[in-house]
Amino acid sequence: MKKNGSTKITGILGYPIEHTASPCMHNAAFKALKLDWEYIPFEVKPQQLKLAIKSIMSLGMQGVNVTIPHKKAVVPFLDELSDEAEFIGAVNTIVRKGNKLIGYNTDGEGFIKALEEEKISLAGKNVLVLGAGGAANGIIYQLLLGGAKRITIANRTIEKAKALGKHFKGKGNIEILPLDNSLKSAIKDADILINTTSLGMKDADVLLVDKNSLPKSLEAVVDIIYNPPETKLLRIAKKKGIKTMNGLSMLLHQGALSFELWTGKKAPIEVMRKALCQQFKM
Numbered sequence: 035m036k037k038n039g040s041t042k043i044t045g046i047l048g049y050p051i052e053h054t055a056s057p058c059m060h061n062a063a064f065k066a067l068k069l070d071w072e073y074i075p076f077e078v079k080p081q082q083l084k085l086a087i088k089s090i091m092s093l094g095m096q097g098v099n100v101t102i103p104h105k106k107a108v109v110p111f112l113d114e115l116s117d118e119a120e121f122i123g124a125v126n127t128i129v130r131k132g133n134k135l136i137g138y139n140t141d142g143e144g145f146i147k148a149l150e151e152e153k154i155s156l157a158g159k160n161v162l163v164l165g166a167g168g169a170a171n172g173i174i175y176q177l178l179l180g181g182a183k184r185i186t187i188a189n190r191t192i193e194k195a196k197a198l199g200k201h202f203k204g205k206g207n208i209e210i211l212p213l214d215n216s217l218k219s220a221i222k223d224a225d226i227l228i229n230t231t232s233l234g235m236k237d238a239d240v241l242l243v244d245k246n247s248l249p250k251s252l253e254a255v256v257d258i259i260y261n262p263p264e265t266k267l268l269r270i271a272k273k274k275g276i277k278t279m280n281g282l283s284m285l286l287h288q289g290a291l292s293f294e295l296w297t298g299k300k301a302p303i304e305v306m307r308k309a310l311c312q313q314f315k316m
């Protein structure tokens with residue numbers, strides 16, 4: 035809610051949007067830094083996206099986050115893209131600079147910051163990535179920058195995995211696998227396993243990997259899902275004594291990076307983390 039004429043407005047555009055956790059962390063951060071800013075969720079149907087983007091300029095907003103299903107669709111409506119958003123072809127943060135709208139993608143960098151926080155290093159590692167959607171794209175971009183030795187992408191729809199592999203051609207050592215028995219040997223060779231699929235949001239969801247094939251030698255198993263906080267995959271890995279990480283810290287850090295792009299101020303990470311944990315009752 036705009037409180038007075040000088041309140042600066044940001045928010046998030048998505049459809050649906052009622053379950054977004056972003057407003058709590060951003061509004062907590064504005065309050066902590068005594069910034070007269072407000073973060074508002076906006077339900078924007080795909081056919082209204084162009085108009086909604088124009089409104090950032092016409093209403094004088096500072097910028098917005100963009101979430102499902104608009105991350106790719108928003109690209110043609112922007113004036114400039116950062117390097118990572120251009121390469122990935124998807125945007126999760128828009129910043130208004132003067133009369134220009136600039137698109138960024140903080141998802142992958144947020145993921146790397148979350149790994150760093152858990153002291154999970156990438157240099158020289160074999161990483162098995164389950165999924166080949168938008169999140170995988172941003173994460174793989176950063177895994178390669180972080181020095182991963184080999185990345186194996188395994189996806190239900192093999193054509194999508196192949197297309198993603200082609201996209202990264204020449205950027206690193208990438209291998210493509212279907213989600214079948216060939217995964218077993220890929221898991222044996224992996225140092226880090228990352229689930230970037232939406233599978234696991236319901237406990238009844240099937241596991242993409244055979245639980246007996248998860249070797250105790252894995253350095254870490256990461257699931258970018260944060261609700262539930264512990265997916266079946268993470269539960270099994272934890273029981274085997276493997277280090278685990280869910281997606282909450284990625285959500286936090288991608289948000290903190292957006293906050294810094296808008297405000298130019300260092301994000302109060304612990305304030306934002308507390309707000310998120312309260313939201314998810316953790």
Ligand SMILES: NC(=O)c1ccc[n+]([C@@H]2O[C@H](COP(=O)([O-])OP(=O)(O)OC[C@H]3O[C@@H](n4cnc5c(N)ncnc54)[C@H](OP(=O)(O)O)[C@@H]3O)[C@@H](O)[C@H]2O)c1
Pocket residue numbers: 141164165166167168169170189190191192194230231232233235258259260281282284285286288
């Ligand atoms: N923690 C965070 O900050 C954060 C940030 C971004 C996304 N996420 C989460 O990451 C997940 C993926 O997001 P996204 O943007 O990448 O979505 P997306 O582009 O729609 O991709 C979805 C991926 O999940 C796979 N998948 C979906 N249902 C499946 C099933 N039943 N069996 C096997 N694979 C299945 C898809 O495989 P196909 O190609 O075969 O369809 C695809 O690889 C979502 O749960 C999202 O909430 C978390």
